[in-house]
Amino acid sequence: MTQHSFRADGAKITVYLDGPVWDGKPTAAVGAFACKTKEGGAAVLQQAIDCIRDNGITHIIGPMDGDTWHSYRFVTQTDESPAFLLEPKNTPDALEVFKEAGFSEISSYFSARVPLEQAAKTAPAATTDFEIEHWDGTDPERLFGQVFELSCEAFANNAFYKPITRDAFLAMYMPIVPMLNRELILFARRLDQTLVGFLFGTPNYAEGPKPSSVILKTYASLMKGAGQHLAYTFHKTAAVNGFDTAIHALIHDDNLSALRSAAEGADVFRRYGLFGLKLDD
CATH class of the missing domain: 3.40.630.30 (Gcn5-related N-acetyltransferase (GNAT))
Structure with a gap:
């Protein structure tokens, strides 16, 4: 798995240049993302995007740690109950960083209890x-x-x-x-x-x-x-x-x-x- 990691101002991200195909195109995935501030998150995400563009790839998906076998997805809505075992977690800031960089939702999921x-x-x-x-x-x-x-x-x-x-x-x-x-x-x-x-x-x-x-x-x-x-x-x-x-x-x-x-x-x-x-x- 071809990958590069970036850090800046308390934020980190990893680029996986051989991500899954999306919309019929070769795709890079960005994952292992965390940020203490939106500013730091935006800076490190931009580094990742620049790296992907420099490698000639035009489609990016995230958050995804390389593929769907590993961790992927942001929490977009919650009742604030504690996370369950193996559930993806993120801060609201992390989601906002991606949205403000132009990312939009391309696939949606849910968890339910009975x-x-x-x-x-x-x-x-x-x-x-x-x-x-x-x-x-x-x-x-x-x-x-x-x-x-x-x-x-x-x-x-x-x-x-x-x-x-x-x-x-x-x-x-x-x-x-x-x-x-x-x-x-x-x-x-x-x-x-x-x-x-x-x-x-x-x-x-x-x-x-x-x-x-x-x-x-x-x-x-x-x-x-x-x-x-x-x-x-x-x-x-x-x-x-x-x-x-x-x-x-x-x-x-x-x-x-x-x-x-x-x-x-x-x-x-x-x-x-x-x-x-x-x-x-």
């Missing part, structure tokens, strides 16, 4: 096409290897998708193995054991060692209906394990997951945006 006592009221139709199983708690490298392979296939057509290597993926996720709750990691498999879906959930340890909420972080499927069965099993399992609230995390506004979250009666409490800037040719 009391588990009201979730998963209706079971999806029974099927013999696949079975839902919990992770058995063994061989985490194999677990994340399977998640990586299915993710690459399931997300390949998503906007801003950029492939990464299996080793890079494992380097991100293996450090969180000690925090995993095997009951909240689910697989959908055909009878021949072919993997057709997964769901990755985790207790919200941002609340402390005994959290009351649980996060539905990511799920994906390659077979119709598998996602619905995974989500239903997740909510039921979380309730049985003593959690009282489910957080539907970081959902794209146009994703099918958004409709499912709304159907569960989940209330949106945070919104996020990915921003873009097109430089003059």
Whole structure:
């Protein structure tokens, strides 16, 4: 990943010159952004823009730490509740710096919460096409290897998708193995054991060692209906394990997951945006 970092007046930013494609054009991503003042943030962002222009790139997206596998998005609206585990965070000044530099929102997302006592009221139709199983708690490298392979296939057509290597993926996720709750990691498999879906959930340890909420972080499927069965099993399992609230995390506004979250009666409490800037040719 070709990158350059800049600092100025208590602010910092990193430029990734080989960002995802946006609008059919090669794109640079800007991420790892923080500023103590708007003035310092504006100065360091301008350095990043100048670097990108000097490298002949006209499309910029941010905030994004290189790709969507890593941290990206600004919080754009909030109810001021504490951040949950693995949630992106930023100051209002950081968002304003980008807007004042000409960036506009190009993709929008939300997080919602639902009391588990009201979730998963209706079971999806029974099927013999696949079975839902919990992770058995063994061989985490194999677990994340399977998640990586299915993710690459399931997300390949998503906007801003950029492939990464299996080793890079494992380097991100293996450090969180000690925090995993095997009951909240689910697989959908055909009878021949072919993997057709997964769901990755985790207790919200941002609340402390005994959290009351649980996060539905990511799920994906390659077979119709598998996602619905995974989500239903997740909510039921979380309730049985003593959690009282489910957080539907970081959902794209146009994703099918958004409709499912709304159907569960989940209330949106945070919104996020990915921003873009097109430089003059």
